[in-house]
Amino acid sequence: MSFPLLTATAALPAIGAIATAAVPAARRTAAKWLALLVSLATLVLAVVVLVRFDPDGDRYQLTESHAWIKDFGVRYELGVDGIAVALIALTALLIPFIILAGWHDADPLETHSSRWRPTQGFFALILGVEAMVIISFEATDVFLFYIFFEAMLIPMYFLIGGFGDRAHAGSDEHAAAQRSYAAVKFLLYNLVGGLIMLAAVIGLYVVAGNFSLQEIAEARANGSLDMATNTERWLFLGFFFAFAVKAPLWPLHTWLPNAMGEATAPVAVLITAVVDKVGTFAMLRFCLQLFPEASKWATPAILVLALISIIYGALLAVGQRDIKRLVAYASISHFGFIIMGIFAMTSQGQSGATLYMVNHGISTAALMLVAGFLISRRGSRLIADYGGVQKVAPVLAGTFLIGSLATLSLPGLAPFVSEFLVLVGTFARYPVIGIIATFGIVLAALYTLVLYQRTMTGPVKPEVSAMPDLRVRELAVVAPLIALLIFLGVYPKPLTDIVNPAVRQTMSDVHQKDPKPDVEAAK
Numbered sequence: 001m002s003f004p005l006l007t008a009t010a011a012l013p014a015i016g017a018i019a020t021a022a023v024p025a026a027r028r029t030a031a032k033w034l035a036l037l038v039s040l041a042t043l044v045l046a047v048v049v050l051v052r053f054d055p056d057g058d059r060y061q062l063t064e065s066h067a068w069i070k071d072f073g074v075r076y077e078l079g080v081d082g083i084a085v086a087l088i089a090l091t092a093l094l095i096p097f098i099i100l101a102g103w104h105d106a107d108p109l110e111t112h113s114s115r116w117r118p119t120q121g122f123f124a125l126i127l128g129v130e131a132m133v134i135i136s137f138e139a140t141d142v143f144l145f146y147i148f149f150e151a152m153l154i155p156m157y158f159l160i161g162g163f164g165d166r167a168h169a170g171s172d173e174h175a176a177a178q179r180s181y182a183a184v185k186f187l188l189y190n191l192v193g194g195l196i197m198l199a200a201v202i203g204l205y206v207v208a209g210n211f212s213l214q215e216i217a218e219a220r221a222n223g224s225l226d227m228a229t230n231t232e233r234w235l236f237l238g239f240f241f242a243f244a245v246k247a248p249l250w251p252l253h254t255w256l257p258n259a260m261g262e263a264t265a266p267v268a269v270l271i272t273a274v275v276d277k278v279g280t281f282a283m284l285r286f287c288l289q290l291f292p293e294a295s296k297w298a299t300p301a302i303l304v305l306a307l308i309s310i311i312y313g314a315l316l317a318v319g320q321r322d323i324k325r326l327v328a329y330a331s332i333s334h335f336g337f338i339i340m341g342i343f344a345m346t347s348q349g350q351s352g353a354t355l356y357m358v359n360h361g362i363s364t365a366a367l368m369l370v371a372g373f374l375i376s377r378r379g380s381r382l383i384a385d386y387g388g389v390q391k392v393a394p395v396l397a398g399t400f401l402i403g404s405l406a407t408l409s410l411p412g413l414a415p416f417v418s419e420f421l422v423l424v425g426t427f428a429r430y431p432v433i434g435i436i437a438t439f440g441i442v443l444a445a446l447y448t449l450v451l452y453q454r455t456m457t458g459p460v461k462p463e464v465s466a467m468p469d470l471r472v473r474e475l476a477v478v479a480p481l482i483a484l485l486i487f488l489g490v491y492p493k494p495l496t497d498i499v500n501p502a503v504r505q506t507m508s509d510v511h512q513k514d515p516k517p518d519v520e521a522a523k
Helices: 005-021 028-052 082-101 119-138 142-151 153-162 172-208 213-222 229-246 255-262 265-275 277-290 292-318 323-343 347-378 394-407 414-429 431-437 439-456 472-490 493-509
Strands: 061-069 074-080
Touching (some): 005 028, 005 061, 005 082, 005 119, 028 082, 074 082, 074 119, 074 142, 074 213, 082 119, 082 265, 082 277, 082 347, 082 472, 082 493, 119 142, 119 153, 119 265, 119 277, 142 153, 142 277, 153 172, 172 213, 172 255, 213 277, 229 277, 255 323, 265 277, 265 323, 265 347, 277 323, 277 347, 277 493, 292 439, 323 347, 323 394, 323 414, 323 439, 347 394, 347 472, 347 493, 394 439, 394 472, 414 431, 414 472
Antiparallel strands (some): 061 074
8 A cells, every 4th residue: 555645744734733732831842843843844745745746647646545434425535636736835835934933922921921822732723724724635525625624713713812913902801802703703704604515515415426526526527417507506606605705705705804913923824825725726626626517607706706806805905004904905805816717717817826826825924924023023013103114124124025016916926927817817708807807906006015115114113213123033934935936936837837737627627618819809
């Protein structure tokens, strides 16, 4: 029997989470190092998965399949395509930076304080989320995917509610109430989506007789499984609703600004750069493969919702006074681009959407983590409390600028390639949607440059005059992310070579071909 590489990649952080939680209370530093080493070992396994994956090989590779709940046809089935491999690599890459950035976020507030912040629990929960996200990308059994799609909500709830941002205006009681509200709102929104999906999962089993993604997709392709039109549409809506909440898509987005605003900066990155990607990934893997006709039926409405997300998120980002909430609304706008690319039903759009998932994760991590370092120095999330930072902390300001420019998709940085492909792919089939979506780029330039101008330039405010520049640990977090943004912006071919074959297969699932250019109209 070959080594179960996919199981090992998900199991290692799960075992690491248990081991980290079991470290004695007085050994906080040991718990941190254990969590970091486990995350680095997981990254090594993810790299092995990446190296062993053959883009020109079978659609699903490194597969594992074992009987689990025989009476209900549930199997432990894993397999990865190019899209899953890219997102597993992204997840494994970001977790060590998240742990390093949050190195002191769960330390006691005061020396010898009785108000203990469980350091071991904080890092164990992060590793637990990593394990659940990775196995969600690997699962090819619908029921197995659903279990971990829902289970990841529990550790995220405690990370948001139990380890909130210390730079909170008001009393400790008010801060705790705000964290609790954000955590409960996150949990309720996603639980409602999950319950609706559960009904759809049961309905799919009734129709198909099993939960295997590959078997159901093959049966649909060869005509041996024929779903009634209304049945397929209702099942599609059940799946899509849960994924749209997770993504998040307007108008199901309102939990995200609260969650990112109240969480620590590393946990905010975990939410939007890691966990939320499961929603958009699942749209590609499950919605389009299992319900191709319903996907095409729903496309016009979904594109309108995605367009609203792009413009609405960007407009609200322009008006934000809170740095972290600004990044949250910017992410809503970016997820609108991702979903628009998926449902443009073109190879350029879907390739761009997949690249956007990876590049948005890197760019948001860079910007939010630098913003977290900035906020921890000043003790405030309000933009108005800053000014002239670049004169006292030039390295911090420089990395903040690059993260901001990546957020607005500046040419030469990784998100530009993604956004360009999404817009080209959308314009090829839906030109009006594509044209209107470009206004999101203009608004992105406005909110990111205004953010930089108000915080980093101008006279030095007295409160930031003694602000230290980035330390070695913080540079170790930010520098690799900046390097990746530049590398993938100049040379995205390694990533496109992995995802493009999977995108072509997804296009085949929905029986779509790229529209031919109208040469006569162009003359």
